[in-house]
Amino acid sequence: MPRLPKNFRIAWVTIDELAPIGYLETGPDTAVPTRFQANFALEEPDVAATMEVFVGTDLRPVVLSVAVKGKAAAPVTTSVMRQILVDQLVRAAVEKATVPASVRDEWLATLPLGAQAVDRREASSTADERVRNQADDDARRAARIYSGAVAAGNRAPAVAVANVMNRSRTQAARYIRRARELGLLPPLGSSEGA
Numbered sequence: 001m002p003r004l005p006k007n008f009r010i011a012w013v014t015i016d017e018l019a020p021i022g023y024l025e026t027g028p029d030t031a032v033p034t035r036f037q038a039n040f041a042l043e044e045p046d047v048a049a050t051m052e053v054f055v056g057t058d059l060r061p062v063v064l065s066v067a068v069k070g071k072a073a074a075p076v077t078t079s080v081m082r083q084i085l086v087d088q089l090v091r092a093a094v095e096k097a098t099v100p101a102s103v104r105d106e107w108l109a110t111l112p113l114g115a116q117a118v119d120r121r122e123a124s125s126t127a128d129e130r131v132r133n134q135a136d137d138d139a140r141r142a143a144r145i146y147s148g149a150v151a152a153g154n155r156a157p158a159v160a161v162a163n164v165m166n167r168s169r170t171q172a173a174r175y176i177r178r179a180r181e182l183g184l185l186p187p188l189g190s191s192e193g194a
């Protein structure tokens with residue numbers, strides 16, 4: 001684990017789950033809420049912070065908002081904001097939000113029978129299947145962007161995919177190749193090019 005700077009220390013963190021309540025399996029014995037708020041008290045800098053986090057099926061936490069509160073004696077300034085390490089806050093929040101798998105199982109038991117079957121099927125999928133599903137979702141999105149760019153007369157639709165999806169051109173090319181494999185885009189050699 002990287003060493004934290006001397007001017008940043010988390011005193012404590014609490015977690016509040018946000019509706020709609022849901023859990024994702026993170027390991028054989030652990031789960032994490034899909035949406036939660038983390039409340040922090042920092043020792044250095046001397047401020048309080050609140051962060052809303054969403055965790056998707058790829059298990060990557062996404063920060064939706066961050067709020068920082070200072071005190072009259074220690075107001076929020078630009079230099080204070082520079083000291084707040086969001087990635088460290090996210091790491092501490094996810095660690096604190098992680099619960100035993102039994103909590104997820106109890107939550108699943110409260111769902112209607114049809115929803116339980118879908119969720120259990122998703123839970124039983126392997127990490128490889130989740131990665132494949134994410135890759136196919138990315139390919140579908142790339143195909144929509146690519147097709148829209150071609151329809152708009154863009155001469156570099158692959159660059160449009162890279163820009164819109166905020167990915168490298170190499171990664172965008174992979175998405176486009178997968179979209180062609182799925183039949184979402186015409187094969188190479190057609191009049192539109194790559």
